[in-house]
Amino acid sequence: MIEDLILKLKKEIINELNLENITPEDMDAEAPLFRKGLGLDSIDALELVVLLEENYGIKINASKEGPKIFYSIKTIAEYILNHQKKINQCSERSS
Amino acid sequence: MVDVFVGASNTITSIGFSTAGHVKQIKANKIGISIYPGGNLYPTPVPLSLVDHRQLLDLFQKYLCKTKTDLQLGLFTRLEMLHILSISDVLKSSGINIKDPRTLIILSTTKGNIDLLEKDSYPAIEPDRIYLWKLGEFLKSFFNNSNKPLVVSNACISGMLAILIGFRLIKAGMYDHVIATGGDIMTEFVVSGFQSFQSLSPKPCKPFDAARDGLSLGEGCGTIVLSRNHSLCGIPEKIIVVGGSCTNDAHHISGPSRTGEGLYVAIRGALKEASLDPLDIDYISAHGTATDYNDEMEAKALSWAGLERVPANSFKGYFGHTLGAAGIIESALAIDSMKNNELFRSAGFENPGISKHINILTDHIAKEVNRCLKTASGFGGCNAAIVFKKI
Amino acid sequence: MEIYENFNILPSRMELLITRYIQLQDHRVLLNGIVEYVSEVGSVGKFNRSVYRHYNIDYPKFFKMDNLSKLGFLSAEILLQGTDILKKYLGEEIAIILENASSSLESDEKHQESIRDRNKYFPSPSVFVYTLPNIMASEIAIRHKVKGENTVFIFEQFEPEFIDHYVSDLFRNQRVNCCLSGWIECYGDHYQSFLFIIEQEDKIKRFKGLQECVILNTLNVEKLFKGKSI
Numbered sequence: 024m025i026e027d028l029i030l031k032l033k034k035e036i037i038n039e040l041n042l043e044n045i046t047p048e049d050m051d052a053e054a055p056l057f058r059k060g061l062g063l064d065s066i067d068a069l070e071l072v073v074l075l076e077e078n079y080g081i082k083i084n085a086s087k088e089g090p091k092i093f094y095s096i097k098t099i100a101e102y103i104l105n106h107q108k109k110i111n112q113c114s115e116r117s118s
Numbered sequence: 119m120v121d122v123f124v125g126a127s128n129t130i131t132s133i134g135f136s137t138a139g140h141v142k143q144i145k146a147n148k149i150g151i152s153i154y155p156g157g158n159l160y161p162t163p164v165p166l167s168l169v170d171h172r173q174l175l176d177l178f179q180k181y182l183c184k185t186k187t188d189l190q191l192g193l194f195t196r197l198e199m200l201h202i203l204s205i206s207d208v209l210k211s212s213g214i215n216i217k218d219p220r221t222l223i224i225l226s227t228t229k230g231n232i233d234l235l236e237k238d239s240y241p242a243i244e245p246d247r248i249y250l251w252k253l254g255e256f257l258k259s260f261f262n263n264s265n266k267p268l269v270v271s272n273a274c275i276s277g278m279l280a281i282l283i284g285f286r287l288i289k290a291g292m293y294d295h296v297i298a299t300g301g302d303i304m305t306e307f308v309v310s311g312f313q314s315f316q317s318l319s320p321k322p323c324k325p326f327d328a329a330r331d332g333l334s335l336g337e338g339c340g341t342i343v344l345s346r347n348h349s350l351c352g353i354p355e356k357i358i359v360v361g362g363s364c365t366n367d368a369h370h371i372s373g374p375s376r377t378g379e380g381l382y383v384a385i386r387g388a389l390k391e392a393s394l395d396p397l398d399i400d401y402i403s404a405h406g407t408a409t410d411y412n413d414e415m416e417a418k419a420l421s422w423a424g425l426e427r428v429p430a431n432s433f434k435g436y437f438g439h440t441l442g443a444a445g446i447i448e449s450a451l452a453i454d455s456m457k458n459n460e461l462f463r464s465a466g467f468e469n470p471g472i473s474k475h476i477n478i479l480t481d482h483i484a485k486e487v488n489r490c491l492k493t494a495s496g497f498g499g500c501n502a503a504i505v506f507k508k509i
Numbered sequence: 510m511e512i513y514e515n516f517n518i519l520p521s522r523m524e525l526l527i528t529r530y531i532q533l534q535d536h537r538v539l540l541n542g543i544v545e546y547v548s549e550v551g552s553v554g555k556f557n558r559s560v561y562r563h564y565n566i567d568y569p570k571f572f573k574m575d576n577l578s579k580l581g582f583l584s585a586e587i588l589l590q591g592t593d594i595l596k597k598y599l600g601e602e603i604a605i606i607l608e609n610a611s612s613s614l615e616s617d618e619k620h621q622e623s624i625r626d627r628n629k630y631f632p633s634p635s636v637f638v639y640t641l642p643n644i645m646a647s648e649i650a651i652r653h654k655v656k657g658e659n660t661v662f663i664f665e666q667f668e669p670e671f672i673d674h675y676v677s678d679l680f681r682n683q684r685v686n687c688c689l690s691g692w693i694e695c696y697g698d699h700y701q702s703f704l705f706i707i708e709q710e711d712k713i714k715r716f717k718g719l720q721e722c723v724i725l726n727t728l729n730v731e732k733l734f735k736g737k738s739i
Binding site: 266272273279287290310366367370387 | 600601605610611612614617618620621623624627630632633634637638640641642643644646647648650651653654655656657658659660661662663664665668671674675678679681682684
């Protein structure tokens with residue numbers, strides 16, 4: 024399941040961040056996104072915040088939570104899955 | 119050798135419709151930034167500094183009646199009302215004839231009439247007034263000035279550039295007088311944009327403070343007279359522009375350089391042109407937006423330039439960051455400080471939160487101010503510094 | 510009594526020259542008036558991409574820029590390629606003084622559209638950052654480490670007289686030693702860039718194979734802009 028999400032995220036990131044000449048196959052899910060690897064910058068981090076909100080309904084603070092969540096594509100995927108798990112647990116409790 | 123005097127000014131923000139009005143409110147520690155509850159400008163609550171709309175309409179209507187124009191309120195955008203009131207106030211106080219062919223209008227704005235992009239915002243106004251040059255032409259025609267106005271749009275240093283370019287053009291003999299007018303209005307366009315950068319504080323901003331967590335947006339308009347002829351300036355004090363400089367960090371389109379080098383070079387350039395040493399400066403009117411990066415960078419630049427002991431403040435704690443108007447509004451207030459030899463506390467500042475010590479004012483004080491440095495930085499990595507001197 | 514300084518006359522060793530210029534318009538790239546590249550007819554986006562590829566430029570950030578900044582970036586990139594400008598002058602000595610008409614209107618409309626519907630409210634920082642016309646100058650500055658004076662003026666049409674006077678004044682007062690100046694305009698289907706390098710006569714040497722340099726004055730700038738011979 025996480026593999027599917029990782030592939031989906033790769034495509035979304037390529038699209039949203041205008042990464043030219045990069046395919047999902049080129050992207051290492053565990054490589055750092057910032058400083059090394061894709062070398063994304065602060066605006067890219069804010070775009071990832073928008074991506075998370077628009078596509079997954081999750082709101083985060085870029086400067087406080089961003090560095091940890093956006094470390095790699097895998098950490099983003101794990102965060103999304105954990106968040107969705109918590110929501111499911113909450114709705115199960117309330118039903 | 120031509121001296122370029124600064125003269126009468128007008129400032130309009132949430133705390134007043136005149137420079138004197140601003141000073142009165144600042145002395146009373148009035149903060150014009152309050153929580154906007156959510157509505158047209160943004161869906162959720164956010165601190166904003168807004169010009170009193172009813173008072174604006176009232177003053178403008180009275181102005182139209184007094185000047186006996188046939189024009190009605192609906193033919194002016196909000197920004198145009200602000201500029202017209204601001205320019206007319208300055209013309210009242212100074213002896214400058216705006217119809218004189220030796221008078222130039224320089225307009226500074228980041229977004230101009232951007233509210234024209236909103237559906238049905240101004241049914242009676244041509245949509246092409248969204249072009250900044252058209253806004254300039256509109257103001258020039260309104261006041262019957264004969265020169266093509268200069269329009270400067272350079273992010274948050276626009277206002278300072280209007281003053282600096284006015285200074286240069288008068289010194290070069292191209293004009294004798296410049297009306298430098300800067301303005302920007304609050305719109306959903308701007309609020310949403312800054313929110314997407316997560317750069318707005320959830321509380322009124324705290325420039326240079328350890329607890330600072332973002333800027334507060336403000337709307338406003340400022341106008342100031344520049345002239346080679348002191349007797350037309352409208353103020354008894356002889357205050358001149360003596361130097362200025364503009365640089366680019368060449369680092370990143372939205373984040374300032376971490377070292378402060380670009381602003382440092384601008385400060386150094388301004389001081390060099392003014393033939394002054396850092397120790398000659400009596401007061402600094404800083405940019406101080408209350409973002410983490412700007413204030414840190416600015417403190418580094420000021421310290422690097424040897425200005426760490428000079429009393430400094432940011433006005434943005436009183437009325438927010440007024441973008442294209444900021445450089446002119448804040449310069450006008452800095453010059454007022456020079457006129458009256460009084461400095462104001464930097465609103466919102468309690469404990470220093472920058473890595474380099476600078477002397478941020480914590481109280482209003484009386485001090486002889488003969489030489490003042492004004493600084494600003496903006497999106498795109500641009501920086502500006504101007505030195506004003508009393509002679 | 511005429512007391513105005515005569516700003517039009519500079520000492521001859523201080524003659525200001527346009528040493529190279531570029532135009533991107535009508536799906537063409539012209540360097541010093543000569544057509545270097547013709548792309549397929551199409552949108553400005555298509556044109557920008559094809560120019561980028563044709564000149565083998567390698568700068569991934571290009572793809573994040575809006576069309577206005579892409580146009581400015583490409584103009585500066587090709588103009589400076591093969592010159593020694595960035596070796597001859599420090600970054601602080603080079604100014605960027607530009608004019609345009611539409612400011613950043615295309616990006617403005619894109620941003621406004623993103624906030625039109627409160628039910629689909631996702632304003633994008635990478636769009637918003639381009640809603641300032643000076644960003645096109647900054648992209649050039651960042652790429653080439655140009656750190657001097659930088660200002661964008663908004664005029665209805667290209668104003669060569671203003672560039673002539675204002676830039677001459679910058680040189681005369683030793684605020685710059687080299688200037689990139691011109692007109693970068695882009696909105697909808699209309700795009701036009703005209704960018705030129707200004708240097709002082711005593712600081713340049715002739716390039717091989719290029720046209721002779723042209724004296725900076727209003728008439729010459731206007732002629733180059735309109736594609737007329739000097």
